[in-house]
Amino acid sequence: MGHTPTTARGRATRKRILDAAADLIQRRGVAAVTLDDVERAAGAGRSQLYHYFDDRDDLIRSVVHSTVDTVLAAQEPLLLKVDSLAGIDRWFDAIVANGTRQDAVGGCAIGSLASQLSGRDDLARQAFVDAFARWEAPLIAGLQRMQESGELCPDADVTELADLTMAAIQGGLLLAQVRRTPDQLRLALRGARAALEDALTPLP
Amino acid sequence: MGHTPTTARGRATRKRILDAAADLIQRRGVAAVTLDDVERAAGAGRSQLYHYFDDRDDLIRSVVHSTVDTVLAAQEPLLLKVDSLAGIDRWFDAIVANGTRQDAVGGCAIGSLASQLSGRDDLARQAFVDAFARWEAPLIAGLQRMQESGELCPDADVTELADLTMAAIQGGLLLAQVRRTPDQLRLALRGARAALEDALTPLP
DNA sequence: CCTGTTTTGTACTTCACAGTACAGAGATTC
DNA sequence: GAATCTCTGTACTGTGAAGTACAAAACAGG
Incomplete structure (x- = not known):
């Protein structure tokens, strides 16, 4: 399930990603949300996503x-x-x-x-x-x-x-x-x- | 909404596509069904799909x-x-x-x-x-x-x-x-x- | 400060899938 | 039986999106 963050900054980032993804999924449905969307909404990069989550399914x-x-x-x-x-x-x-x-x-x-x-x-x-x-x-x-x-x-x-x-x-x-x-x-x-x-x- | 078939063969094909798609969607969910899947299950080709339906959304x-x-x-x-x-x-x-x-x-x-x-x-x-x-x-x-x-x-x-x-x-x-x-x-x-x-x- | 670890930025690769092109087969009408 | 529809087969293109590579930055402990 990806890396669990150890620092405060890491935890904040992981949470930002999670919240953004949850919000997008809630409004558009699971299938219509791309990782690029999540990144943009969370203000994060691709590497963060794959640092804290294994893959898309893990994120979902x-x-x-x-x-x-x-x-x-x-x-x-x-x-x-x-x-x-x-x-x-x-x-x-x-x-x-x-x-x-x-x-x-x-x-x-x-x-x-x-x-x-x-x-x-x-x-x-x-x-x-x-x-x-x-x-x-x-x-x-x-x-x-x-x-x-x-x-x-x-x-x-x-x-x-x-x-x-x-x-x-x-x-x-x-x-x-x-x-x-x-x-x-x-x-x-x-x-x-x-x-x-x-x-x-x-x-x- | 694509062409409505005029011949019996056409109607049969359209129905085969529709039934196959319905079945797949029912079991896997809308997002997980691709047009290739539908074709294979219906025993039809790409051109049939686009003959009877405008695009994927129309089919759905x-x-x-x-x-x-x-x-x-x-x-x-x-x-x-x-x-x-x-x-x-x-x-x-x-x-x-x-x-x-x-x-x-x-x-x-x-x-x-x-x-x-x-x-x-x-x-x-x-x-x-x-x-x-x-x-x-x-x-x-x-x-x-x-x-x-x-x-x-x-x-x-x-x-x-x-x-x-x-x-x-x-x-x-x-x-x-x-x-x-x-x-x-x-x-x-x-x-x-x-x-x-x-x-x-x-x-x- | 120096060293290792965690976190982040960017650019790239790969591939699956929607949609297109176009010719050929089959039917229908006069 | 020729002309003209309707229908079908196949191979291709383009793109969007998941996943990767790799190095730089930020941070922690000693």
């Missing part, structure tokens, strides 16, 4: 990892507080708000990459399996807490509920990207919410 | 159109009979069965293409907007019939329900592709079903 995979980290880091604050229906609603609202931002009408950064790469590069696919698992973990944990507190029905399958929610998010973001209307995301989440509500403990 | 767009037609044609029989919850269940089952086929673990043919192309080629994006609209139309019509027959609550928004269902399908197929388990699709649809059930007229 590194972008995948860093993108996943970024997305998850952004979600975590609210995702960790998911332990009630109200908490879930707050999380959903944040996702919608984030998907509505002007520069982010491009669907889910992860989901978009996933469907571009999963079919081709099995190594990348594995990275997305991990990514979705990491993303889902705090949600599953939250649902379990809801179950322990009695808010959620004891015989509900929290993993299935979480899977279903992730699917709604991804599908909503895809339609939002195609139709260029963030509404689609809001609606999609409504479906997941209906399933979650169904799993609540019925009022006594 | 044609593939998009034909893929959409194929998918919709496969859905239609069951989709037209959606006018009860049981009918919807039958449609869902068919989708799951289709997504489980060995050669189709590659997510939704349309959705997959959509997220590859929507970000880049606005002309293609438009094609997907149309595709999803055509796909959704019979569902909306069916839900309306359910509303008229009284099965569905009169104040339910059928368009929103349909949107939400489409999102569940797409999200489910994406996760199924990444995780290589068709279960994801089944679960995702359960979310949509919950929302649909919520919209049923409560029993008197």
Whole structure:
């Protein structure tokens, strides 16, 4: 995976390359980004690229990892507080708000990459399996807490509920990207919410 | 858009090219398919390609159109009979069965293409907007019939329900592709079903 | 400072792939 | 059966983009 930089300057350069590549890929798609583009955007030369990354594929995979980290880091604050229906609603609202931002009408950064790469590069696919698992973990944990507190029905399958929610998010973001209307995301989440509500403990 | 063939032989050739390209793209992704690949798979020469299509982009767009037609044609029989919850269940089952086929673990043919192309080629994006609209139309019509027959609550928004269902399908197929388990699709649809059930007229 | 290591600049090579040229085969019409 | 379309085979060109070579610059430690 190339050389890991040891000096501060090196780390900064590697990061500049990675950020530039991530940005370009996000906007144009993996296939439409050339190494020359990345160099220009990062203000770096060819030798830097090949110093820090083995080849183009290595760079792409590194972008995948860093993108996943970024997305998850952004979600975590609210995702960790998911332990009630109200908490879930707050999380959903944040996702919608984030998907509505002007520069982010491009669907889910992860989901978009996933469907571009999963079919081709099995190594990348594995990275997305991990990514979705990491993303889902705090949600599953939250649902379990809801179950322990009695808010959620004891015989509900929290993993299935979480899977279903992730699917709604991804599908909503895809339609939002195609139709260029963030509404689609809001609606999609409504479906997941209906399933979650169904799993609540019925009022006594 | 190239020459439309006038003879039977010409039509056959054009179709062979289109089918070969669709198949390759489906399996490897748009970017990884070269014209040489298509030629070889179709048993055609370079001149045929450029006789029936303007250039590579034109070929890709044609593939998009034909893929959409194929998918919709496969859905239609069951989709037209959606006018009860049981009918919807039958449609869902068919989708799951289709997504489980060995050669189709590659997510939704349309959705997959959509997220590859929507970000880049606005002309293609438009094609997907149309595709999803055509796909959704019979569902909306069916839900309306359910509303008229009284099965569905009169104040339910059928368009929103349909949107939400489409999102569940797409999200489910994406996760199924990444995780290589068709279960994801089944679960995702359960979310949509919950929302649909919520919209049923409560029993008197 | 001197020495080795990390980082960077530039110019080059190589090759795959989109697109072109052009002639030849096959069909169709009168 | 000649004239004129539609269709096909093959070989070529040009270019863009990945990857390489190699030396100079910046930096670190002693």
